[in-house]
């Protein structure tokens with residue numbers, strides 16, 4: 438028996454805020470991004486990053502365009518402390534990048550953190566303490582006022598120490614940890630008290646960072662909390678309002694997006710949503726969501742596969758194959774109706790009159806993330822006619838005629854049903870060649886041919902064939918090469934068949950491109966077979982395709 442949730446869990450109370458305006462707002466520009474992978478992400482890893490992994494991650498974040506990077510919790514360990522020293526002493530921080538460090542609101546930890554920062558150019562000094570009732574009661578055993586005192590006295594210590602190091606441009610950040618679980622008016626009260634101590638200005642704002650340290654409510658309730666805070670905070674114009682969503686309910690991205698609509702200016706998060714428990718908000722998803730709405734996210738993820746590899750190596754964690762924008766399967770359709778729509782979408786793009794991306798089932802151009810179109814369609818037993826046709830088109834320039842697409846699809850379907858597995862492009866190509874005579878067809882093999890135009894509508898054809906390896910030369914007449922060839926083969930094999938469909942095209946754009954021909958022959962019993970052939974000239978490919986089709990009537 439599962440426990441009764443009604444007596445075990447309490448619903449999160451909504452914020453009474455009928456003046457809310459965020460539902461009608463739009464996101465129109467990128468927020469200030471702060472990557473907290475090297476701190477919040479790092480503190481959640483099984484094996485926290487060592488020096489080399491941290492360096493690698495730091496360089497990656499800079500390449501991606503982050504201008505604010507929380508590089509660690511310097512008072513946590515020697516590794517953390519020394520890493521910050523290394524960055525500073527080796528001049529590894531670009532002038533336009535601000536490093537951020539975190540410390541609990543504890544004098545000993547704050548002092549140690551300042552030691553790590555000596556000589557840095559630009560720093561966000563970030564302190565936090567939990568403010569929610571359950572933390573005040575259980576963790577701190579302190580009253581509301583005592584917690585305010587803890588936060589303000591720590592702020593004063595930071596302020597005093599900043600004056601000792603005037604060579605650094607300091608920005609102060611305060612986080613009421615577990616903001617979303619904190620009584621909203623108390624959260625405003627403690628943040629205002631901290632702000633009053635710091636005394637920011639419009640020109641030198643401080644950062645108030647509102648975390649859903651544990652995600653406890655729906656994104657709309659969090660948005661109400663943010664708009665309420667933003668509306669009622671006394672020195673709103675002197676603070677940068679930041680959010681720091683976690684993903685316990687799986688809605689961190691929505692939470693962050695609604696928070697931006699509700700007035701947040703800045704977002705802290707991690708690549709691929711790494712972080713404590715279910716992670717921090719995924720900045721890649723957020724940024725690419727903006728990108729697909731026509732907004733420049735001011736971050737660069739154009740080589741997503743490389744980013745995945747580096748992050749996997751540094752975090753020693755996988756990235757899910759269905760991770761938005763980045764997973765190895767997110768641009769791949771296995772299912773028939775999706776494949777059909779995607780294939781038609783790519784065709785339609787060739788005549789499109791506008792520049793916008795418009796493709797069924799592909800909300801973003803894979804090329805924008807450095808991915809090719811090759812993998813957008815893969816073939817298994819869920820696939821339809823467009824699946825294999827797409828693979829042949831992409832890999833070999835083959836434009837299967839519509840009827841042949843259907844016929845080849847049933848061949849492929851038999852294979853995938855039998856094995857239950859995906860077919861690779863190489864396997865599909867091999868099945869295609871075997872099925873239509875491009876490979877191992879030895880019953881009727883063209884060796885030479887000669888065409889003479891006797892008169893208008895009368896063509897004389899001389900064929901040299903290897904029939905099951907035996908060379909024969911045959912002649913016939915028809916009103917064209919194919920009808921002459923048909924006449925020759927009918928006479929030789931005693932088979933009664935006719936050509937019912939013929940298609941050809943060049944494989945490539947230049948005039949010396951090879952030709953491919955597709956021929957379907959039927960007999961009176963209703964049996965029909967396709968033959969396909971490739972040759973340097975169109976007559977050769979037509980005759981070979983005819984032989985490949987007819988060979989299939991022969992036992």
Ligand SMILES: CC(=O)SCCNC(=O)CCNC(=O)[C@H](O)C(C)(C)COP(=O)(O)OP(=O)(O)OC[C@H]1O[C@@H](n2cnc3c(N)ncnc32)[C@H](O)[C@@H]1OP(=O)(O)O
Pocket residue numbers: 477480510512513514540541542543546565566567576577614650713
């Ligand atoms: C939501 C977040 O992500 S917060 C960031 C969390 N990150 C980390 O903790 C990673 C790095 N931390 C560490 O390595 C260690 O915690 C250290 C080295 C910083 C400190 O370790 P310790 O000295 O053993 O203290 P510990 O972390 O257990 O803290 C517990 C004490 O600090 C107090 N404390 C906890 N958080 C805070 C805070 N934000 N501000 C002030 N005091 C705090 C607790 O009430 C407790 O006090 P008590 O001993 O009087 O009961």
Ligand SMILES: CC(C)C(=O)C(=O)O
Pocket residue numbers: 477539565612614615646648649650651681683
């Ligand atoms: C330190 C704070 C910002 C934090 O990581 C959290 O509350 O989740």
Ligand SMILES: [Mg+2]
Pocket residue numbers: 477648650681683713717
């Ligand atoms: Mg966090």
